Amino acid sequence: MLQVNFIRDNFNLALEGLRKRNVEHPEEVLHEVLQMDEERKNIQLERDGLQAESNSISKKIGALMKSGQKDEAEAIKQRTGAIKSQVKELEEKYDTTEESLIRLLYTIPNIPHQSVPFGKSAEDNEVVEKIGEIPQLAQGQDHPHWELIKKYDIIDFELGAKITGAGFPVYKGKGARLQRALVNFFLDQAAETGYREVQPPILVNEASGYGTGQLPDKEGQMYECAGENLFLIPTAEVPITNMYRDEILRLEELPIKNVGFTPCFRREAGNWGAHVRGLNRLHQFDKVEIVQVTHPDHSYQALEEMKAYVKQLLDKLELPYRVLKLCGGDMGFTSALTYDLEVFAAGQGRWLEVSSVSNFETYQSNRLKLRFKGEDKKTVLAHTLNGSALALPRIVAAILENNQEDRGVKMPKVLVPYLGYEWID
């Protein structure tokens, strides 16, 4: 969530940011925040004053009791009754005011970075670069992946539907091996680049959901465990970033770079259309995620590094891709700047998002209370970032579609040592 102080000190900046986000009545919303915060402060002032008085009376009573002046002590006690009930009343008022302030802040998205383009939807995203050749598939070798997986019997949707439901495929034989190869390849690459590998839980509690911003508004995205108040993670970002909730880090610990492989679960309620066939959208999929916690001065440099890292993975997989800078209307709620990386899947003739790399600045760390002791020993909110590196299903789709030949599908060279085979046939 945004910091109230930031809104107060940079009102116009915040306002412009919310306009870029296409937030309705941004000026009113921001004013309401400031007004609620003022109210909160006033209540605190009043409450603290009374509490101070009450504290000093209590001290006096203590002193009187000690010196044996019981009657005087009893006399003073009478006066505390009124103060007590007033304090209690003010405390309740303070709590409800603060609660509604936080609830309001939860509804406000992050302020986009200056460079984020205006725009309403994916149409308005800015194509930053395009890399690699779009493959020209020969006739008869231009199948979409959902046909190829059937032909070679490597991924089975019907079987998954029998066990669980739609969107939970079973990977079989070379298909399963391909999954494992990709995960190992991604993790090895990340380790070489200086990321520490972690294996977090894939069920998280409510506090974690709030910490990274999946709650309160996106319950529709996460599967909830009945009776446990736990959620299946939609991305490893949630547990890995929440490892640092309520932490005050030392300056030397930054930047923190973690990588984790987890399955991801998304309900995707209402997100199913004609063009989400096969592996394009699933309820359960595998993803390797990189997460960084950085000094505010270095987060954009880190973002560029993460983007470059993901690009290099796609280069090694020999997949054509493009990099988008998302516009204000298409960016995730909590992000300040997001790059999407999309591979071209020639069998469908479509770009598929395989990675999203974002800088959240202090939006998450403010909820998380993730801070570090700065140069002047003041505690400062750190910046958090994350990116997919990479999400598997669409990578698999693109590999299958782009590399199909007469005799089968040829695997990218870099994966062969992990796969133990060269062709899916």
Place this chain on the structure above:
RNA sequence: AGAGGAGUGGCAGAGUGGUCGAAUGCGGCGGUCUUGAAAACCGUUGAACCGCGAGGUUCCGGGGGUUCGAAUCCCUCCUCCUCUGCCA
């Protein structure tokens, strides 16, 4: 899952109703000494909010209660440890 024990500052650990945001030790930081370092000695060292400031308020696992007053008493939840059971 059952029985018992425990949760205090970066760590260790005292404190069982008022003078406790909290002894002491270690660690960290600053200084003296030293060519430099170590040792020794001196000082300093939690967080949040409010206030121009002086200063005030809150926080001893979370929440609630008793009391004029709670780290300390009561209730409840959570976590960890030990033993028993179960299980990959």
